[in-house]
Amino acid sequence: MSDVEASLKQHDTLPKLLLRNARERGGRTAFREKDFGIWQSWTWAEVADEIRAFACGLADLGVRRGDKVAIIGANRPQLYWSFDAIESLGGIAVPLYADSVAEEMQYVLDHAEVKFAICEDQEQVDKVVSVKDRVTALESVVYKDLRGMRHYTDPFLHSLEDVQKRGRAYDKENPGFFEAEVAQAKGSDIAIIAYTSGTTGNPKGVMLTANNLIESAQLAVDMEHLTEKEETLAYLPLAWVGDHFFSVAQQHVTGYAVNCPESSDTVMTDLRDIGPTSFIAPPAIFENFLTQIQIRMADASWIKRKLFDYFIGVADRCGIDVLEGRSVPVVDRLYYALGNFMVYGPLKNNLGLSRMRLAYTGGAPLGDEVFKFYRSIGVNLKQLYGQTESSAYVCMQRDGDVKVDTVGPPCPGVEVRITDDGEVLYKSPGTFVGYFKNAEATEETLDKEGWVHTGDAGFFDDGGHLKIIDRAKDVGQLQDGTLFAPQYIENKLKFFSYIKEAVAHGDGRDQVSCFISIDLEAVGNWAERQGISYTNYADISSRDEVFDLIKDCIEQVNQTLAKDSALSGSQIRRFLLLHKELDADDGELTRTRKVRRRIIADRYKPLIDALYSDADRAAIETQVTFEDGRTGVMKADLAIRSAKTFAPAAGAAAPVSEAA
């Protein structure tokens, strides 16, 4: 038994940390979930008890060391407990994106040799059952939500309740079993296989050890001084390594509370309920918040609008200096304090950002203006850079040393190097073991000296901050040799609230052109105020007024591009507005909303050809996948427009007007 005790003291796996937390802070809240309109909470002691029953139940079902267990669903406490339950038996958790369609799931379930699946509800069970025949290893499916499951009689389906009941009985019959199992695990064991959505080809299974996750989490916790008092909101897909890092690894290390929203539609309300102290969101969410603010301010009474504009102006002037503790003239400080009372405070309170000490974003660069906006109103928004392959941990901006266009210096314990052709390499405690059953890809990415090749192009600025410009393979050249960084241009475009997605073309071409997919909410609201009627997405995208609106955005981007000598040649000459939103269900975006260039180039080839001809219209037929999984064909005839470009000198001299 002493071996067991010694091992449990090591705290090198999630279940060991769980037991420590139950012992040391058993009465503190570990999880909250809004259910039937009320926040229900579980303490660490309760969570440990639930997980113990869950784990023993899984053992009774037949989960053995090394078995892969899939976790499919939204952010539910019980699904988070699955990680502990699986790992305490020496199993390997394979979290899946809940919005994947059955075929995508089949690939991962089959590739990962999943033997058991833990599903949130009927929807996920249906998907798994529909592909079960083609997933040879799959034995049993556990589901959490009873609703709609009454008539499912298949013997391989088990409710979580039943599994836990069996677990409690099993635990009684086999005292000490749970501790012994937990003690057997080491930090070097594979804890999870996280499948990356991948912009090309099939997803790859990134194998991460408990050490990878826990050591990285510990370093980040020390750096950011996180304590058990933090409150976080877990609303990002739990299959994403970033969520695993924040809602599982860091939570276990510090013992803080993770709050699960009522449903994906209520995140905004739940955010306001909870007022988290630490928050991570992809750039799209912060952009979305800002769009919402802009829309609501546009509809507000003139006095509110004037107040807002005035104090946002003040914040723009001195807000960031106030946040970073630099010296600010007394008058500005007073104005800022007044602004905080009148505008920023209520605004933050309304969004649920009042208590926020740390706000992170990553995954894709954030528009400069969006970034500045949040920091200027006192939200400590920082960018970080990580990959699934690094357990989400590579670079992070430090408090008080934040630059808008970098991702910060390497984190403690991480080494970063730039190759001669500009690719970013790193070595980190979170570096993955390899891709599951894909030695070839592992060899390509993880070299013999332990450097991970990120595939991102970037460089260090003078202050030692890493600056990522694009995917290395996407950075191209125009025919005349001008640098073409599509993502850089697209991100500039996407800063405009009217533009939801943009896809720039230009590699190997004589000029840059782009597809724009408008933001229906923002443009629709604008159209309403202009008195322009429309019926649907395709219709509004074909309106001349909307073309002019977008053209104006593009010309503003061209103006900023013109100021940068290296990029001034890559101004956008021609563009069109897509008749549908780019959609992950159609394979055009990854589940994390990154553009899949190759698929788009292929699918919209007639449009790209038309952009590079003299034509002023282009016809296209596209396959679309509806929400229920059926497919249909969408036809459209789209107009192509030109945008003004600016001479490098003129661009630099011209005043650049930008939306607030």
Added chain:
Amino acid sequence: MTEQRVIGETLLSVENISLSFGAVKALTDVSLSIRKGEIFAIIGPNGAGKTSLLNVLNGVYHPQQGQITFKGETRKQMKAHESASQGIARTFQNVALFRGMTTLDNIMTGRNLKMRSGLVAQAIWWGPAKKEEAEHREAVEKVIDFLEIEAIRKTPVGRLPYGLQKRVELGRALAAEPELLLLDEPMAGMNLEEKEDMCRFILDTNDEFGTTICLIEHDMGVVMDLSDNVAVLDYGRKIAEGTPDEVRSNQAVIDAYLGVSH
């Protein structure tokens, strides 16, 4: 899954109902019976008397002839209050919600008949009234969870899109925990996705709570997929009744819908 549902004895039947407004005959000699646990559809061209029949069932209209048997008790006519207190709830062809009130409050009104404490006790929120409200709120939250409308809990219904308003209306009917749910064109004016959602909620209601459902619907696809039995009205008369398949191949029905060449 539907095969496993238990469809039992007759819950409600009408015999030889005739209803007229002055000289206009809305219903003539209509008889039908709805069995416990089934989904029963009433279809027919415009003006066939479908809504009138529904109004007879829950006592809004009183027929001149015929009798109604509900839960074994036969009477000449239903009274509106009686039908509600005995477990009949309905939704309307045009959304009939309190537009200025939130989703939550609207659904709460569905609990009205189940509230026991008096107006004063409720107003000062005292003693048993407090406990009672919590119980009702819990019931309402279950409906909200069931219909997946958590995100609009506190939104005034007037601001909601039509499809969601219909769902709130269904929620209010469900809050009354009815034995028989009358739905008057629950899918009218909805887009495909909203229709599919509504279909699922109707099926789930029937499945989860065993609620008997009688619905009027124009969308034939919906009717054929959803219902166990269908009655067809034309010019106030019942021209056919049976399973969807039987009704589909019935010549009188085809004539009524497509017109007869003379």
